[in-house]
Amino acid sequence: MSKLSKLSLITLFFWIVKIVATTLGETAGDLLSMTLNVGCAVSSTILIGVFLANLVTRLLSKSCN
Structure with a gap:
């Protein structure tokens, strides 16, 4: 696997995780602030x-999995 394809794969995974994290954060914020008042x-x-x-x-866990 070339360095370019590794970088592309890492970039793809970064954006997927970023979008999912943002969506879950917004949903949790809306749930608490608006739905539960x-x-x-x-x-x-x-x-x-x-x-x-x-x-x-x-940070305190023994393993880095």
Whole structure:
């Protein structure tokens, strides 16, 4: 596999993950702030907390899978 095709594959996967992550983030934000009526500040705090909990868990895990 040439370097160009590896780069193209990585770029493709990057954009797929970026679109999926953005869509899920927007959906979660809308669910909390509009559907459950908790407000923008509270929903942002909840989602930032979930993100930080995942980040800390990932950084403290023994394996890098």
